[in-house]
Amino acid sequence: ISEVARYFGLIKPMLHDAFPDAAHIAAISPGIFASWMIWDTILVLAATGFYWMFARQFGGTVRGVFLSAASFTLTVFGLLWIGVVNMGLVSTSFIWAALPLALIEQIIAAYIVYWAINRG
Numbered sequence: 132i133s134e135v136a137r138y139f140g141l142i143k144p145m146l147h148d149a150f151p152d153a154a155h156i157a158a159i160s161p162g163i164f165a166s167w168m169i170w171d172t173i174l175v176l177a178a179t180g181f182y183w184m185f186a187r188q189f190g191g192t193v194r195g196v197f198l199s200a201a202s203f204t205l206t207v208f209g210l211l212w213i214g215v216v217n218m219g220l221v222s223t224s225f226i227w228a229a230l231p232l233a234l235i236e237q238i239i240a241a242y243i244v245y246w247a248i249n250r251g
Contacts, residue, residue, distance in 0.1 A: 141228075186248050212225075
């Protein structure tokens with residue numbers, strides 16, 4: 132849900148500002164929508180696997196939830212947003228908003244995985 136909200140609220144307007152003459156930028160079509168569904172599925176599988184492995188190795192503590200979420204956020208989203216900033220698609224200051232939002236999302240995701248592990 133947060134990915135969709137971030138896309139329509141932040142990313143799409145920024146891309147239109149960066150490429151005002153390119154009407155196809157940030158378009159919504161069945162193919163693009165499907166590619167985002169694939170992206171989100173890969174992200175969920177990667178995060179779940181990462182958090183499961185981290186919990187098995189370091190235990191399911193609150194500290195472990197935070198460290199695993201921070202590690203995953205910096206690896207996946209850090210690389211993504213550094214690349215986007217380096218390509219000049221968003222301003223450098225945007226990364227300071229995007230990464231904390233991603234970290235909050237991943238802390239919630241890690242907690243859900245740890246909760247499921249401890250429940251089972």
